[in-house]
Amino acid sequence: MMMMMVMVMMMMVMMTMVIVMMKMMMMVMSSLLQEDLALGEDFPKTTDFLYSPWKTGMAFPHVQPPSFLLASLKADCVSKPFTQRCHDLVKVIEDFPAKELHSIFPWLVENIFGSLDGIMVGWNLRCLQGRVNPVEYSIAMEFLDPSGPMMKLVYKLQAEDYKYDFPVSYLPEPVRACIQERVLPECPLYHNKVQLPAAGTQGLHLALNPFEYYMFFFALSLITQRNFPLSIHVRTSDCAYFILVDRYLTWFLPTEGNVVPPPSTTLGGTIPSPTPRSPAVPFTSYGLHHTSLLKRHISHQPSVNADPASQEIWRSETLLQVFVEMWLHHYSLEMYQKMQSPHAKLEVLHYRLSLSSSLHSSPAQPSYQALHAYQESFKPTEEHVLVVRLLVKHLHAFSNSLKPEQMSPSTHSHTASPLEEFKRVVIPRFVQEKLYIFLQHCFGHWPLDASFRAVLEMWLSYLQPWRYAPEKQFLIADPQTRSIPEKWAPFVQENLLMYTKLFIGFLNRALRTDLVSPKNALMVFRVAKVFAQPNLAEMIQKGEQLFLEPELVIPHRQHRVFMTPTFPGTLLSSWSPAITDASFKVKNHIYSLEGQDGQYKQMFGPEVRTLVLRLAQMIAQAKQTANSLSDYSSETSSNHSFLSWLGFQPIDLNGTYSTNDLDELGQDSIKKTDEYLEKALEYLCQIFRLSEAQLTQLLMSVGMAPNENGKKQLPDCVMSDEGLVLTPLGRYQIINGLRKFEIEYQGDLELQPIRSYEMAPLVRLLFKLSSAVNCRFAGQMEALCSREDFLGAFCRFHLIDSVQAEKIRLSPVVPHRASRIHGPRVSLRFLASYRTLVSLLMVFFIASLFCIGPIPCTLLLFVFYLLYAVMMTALTQKLKPHQH
DSSP states (O other): OHHHHHHHHHHHHHHHHHHHHHHHHHHHHHHHHHHHHHHHHHSOOHHHHHHOSSOOOOOOTTTOOOOHHHHHHHHHHHHSOHHHHHHHHHHHHHHSOHHHHTTTHHHHHHHHHOOTTSSOOTTOTTTOBTTTSHHHHHHHHHHHSTTSHHHHHHHHHHTTTOOEEEEGGGSOHHHHHHHHTTEEOSSGGGTTTEEOOOTTOOSOEEEEOHHHHHHHHHHHHHHSOOOOOTTOOOOGGGBHHHHHHHHHHHHHSOSSSOOOOOOOOTTSOOOOOOOOOOOSSOOEESSSOOOOHHHHHHHTOSOGGGOHHHHHHHHHHHHHHHHHHHHHOOOOHHHHHHTSOHHHHHHHHHHHHHHHHHHTSOOOHHHHHHHHHHHHHOOOOHHHHHHHHHHHHHHHHHHHTSOGGGOSGGGTTTTSOHHHHHHHHHIIIIIHHHHHHHHHHHHHHSOSSGGGHHHHHHHHHHHOGGGGSGGGGGSOSOGGGSOOOGGGHHHHHHTHHHHHHHHHHHHHHHTTSOTTSHHHHHHHHHHHHHHTSTTHHHHHHHHHHHHHSOOOOOGGGTTOOOOOTTOTHHHHSOOOTTSOSHHHHHHHHHHHHHOTTOOOOOTTSHHHHHHHHHHHHHHHHHHHHHHHHHHHHHHHHHHOSHHHHHTOSOOOTTOOOOOOHHHHHOHHHHHHHHHHHHHHHHHHHHHHTOOHHHHHHHHHHTTOSOOTTSSOOOOSEEEETTEEEEOHHHHHHHHTTSOOOOOOOOSOGGGSOOOTTBOHHHHHHHHHHHHHHHHHSHHHHHHHHTOSSHHHHHHHHHHOOHHHHHHHHTOOSOTTTSOOOOOSOOOOGGGGBHHHHHHHHHHHHHHHHTTOOHHHHHHHHHHHHHHHHHHHHHHHHHHOTTOO
């Protein structure tokens, strides 16, 4: 027994030792595996030495060691709900070091914003709304907030100077064409970042820091075409993407205070700004390079840490450059070539010729053809335009938040902080040129429908920076009773093309639209109201006068050349005293956007004044048409009475009617249209100083006086031997839908097609009966109708259709094509109408309630109708005693 107990105890001890040894082996293997994974990311790769002179964290897929963290997150995307995934991501970002987080960063960014090719939708921020999905919306907004976990991940990776590859092929087409031509784009966002394709990959790529990489994906997700469900109706201002754009702009471009610094690193320092790097690909430049505001300011600072804003202004500048480049950098081949200075054109041409001779090939013309094709196919969406408008409004508020004592250029290079200097030049340097080109494209390619309102409001927002000034709340409520302060005159003059050329473009659009539509009338009213603000027209005229001033040859200005904003370094350098006169600034603005040989068309010149008069004429015609539709609608509704339904009013056998979208919207919309057009005409008279005599002559030329019946008029015609003949004005009225002829059946009313409200067998039966009566008694009816007494008038009232004869007389159809006027005849077709039959049945039913049988009821109806006919005949004879 003792032996057995000893053996059992020995076996238990051995088993315990085996278990302990197994646990120790598992711990050793786990530690070795973690060390292997940690060392694997620091192991130098061949591609790092070939293509990156700095430490890079971007590992290519074919050499990247397996990441269990990435695999786990990918598996969670399938198995866990959205809320749990975001909670896990927050813990991962807080707990893991940057060395392990950098491998999941590209996947995470793509998982949030979707793939660049549009196949993967990601979190679908453009359709995510708080009122539809409140839980997912709040979690996503908290995660992507400027102070949220995602930006903390960006800053953690930024501190380690990791780089991530972004394919050049997904950049806007003009930028991609430049880079592929080895021509350096003017924006410093791309400088020293273009890298040669790595082994196993195709195409050029940009080496971006984490902040740039994140913002590139965020901005491009707006214009990337994705397959959203057609049933989803999204209001752009309520979606998560729109609100995130607003939050990022408010955070990185603050109107009050400084930019909020990023969280500190574990070492206690701040996130460093990107350091300059050497380009891996040789480029030729357009001309002078931008210098970053950050680099210029630091060069004057005794210590980098003296001003924290000097370290963080690069985030604001980068964010704005990314938004502008991704959303606005879409221009045509013509504009691409026009905006280059002669010096830059020669430089690019010399480089391309040398390149083509070395490669024994012609210059890369197909890229320019592709650029032209892209411009024609690029169609910004209404959502895209609304986001750009949000950007424009915030930039106005950001620029206007500059302190008054720091607005003078003389203080800009020594006393102003980087953020204040950024506010001063943010619009002319970053936005003006590309927004002008973007608006030109929209004005020329947007459909002629009411969706153009989004483009219009974006344009008007840019034209009115005073609306976003800090002193706005102290202004009078009515904008038409206050003048625009003179301090805005330089802005108007230095953005002259935004006011004049785009206004002419809007005129050309308005002349091709239907101004009877309330939405189109509202757009004309909005533009006229903005340009009619007191003192604005005078500022525009002053700007045109400055442009037309002859260039004086002054010694200190003899060697100046018009430099385009394609070289923004000239705007940020020492503000040369040579560029002080307003005339030169206006000419510089126009030549930089239209080219040295561009032809400027004056807004207040005779050619544009002719267009304005045409628009005023169309407004007058549209007002008349709207009033006519209102009269017709009122008349139609009043005729729908019970007696008319019973058949005691004439029935329109033609079944024709005049309609417009106003009929569906009702009398209120017609009234609004008339008000919009009335005020628009008034504002145009104020802007272009049209006199009362000119306006009266204009209204008389379009025939604003109503006709004798007070109803809508026919198109302008003249009476000839062959009937009505259209004049050129009449053709114009018909083409533009201002007036029209009544389209009616011109044949024999007895032979017109059977209507849906008629009983077909009964129509045919009554037609045969009527034809037999007319054939048998034709002579007697003709003799009765030719009498001059009361009996003759009574017969003509029943046997001759005088209404049809009058319609034929006013028809433009030539006499030999119009239907002939038939003689006296009996027509019983009205008895085949369902409405007539139902009316008779109702009368018989009501009579039966009073114990009146069918035959007495029929006799009573005959007596009542006879009395009605006698009364109408007597009335007709009294009003028209000489008409036969």
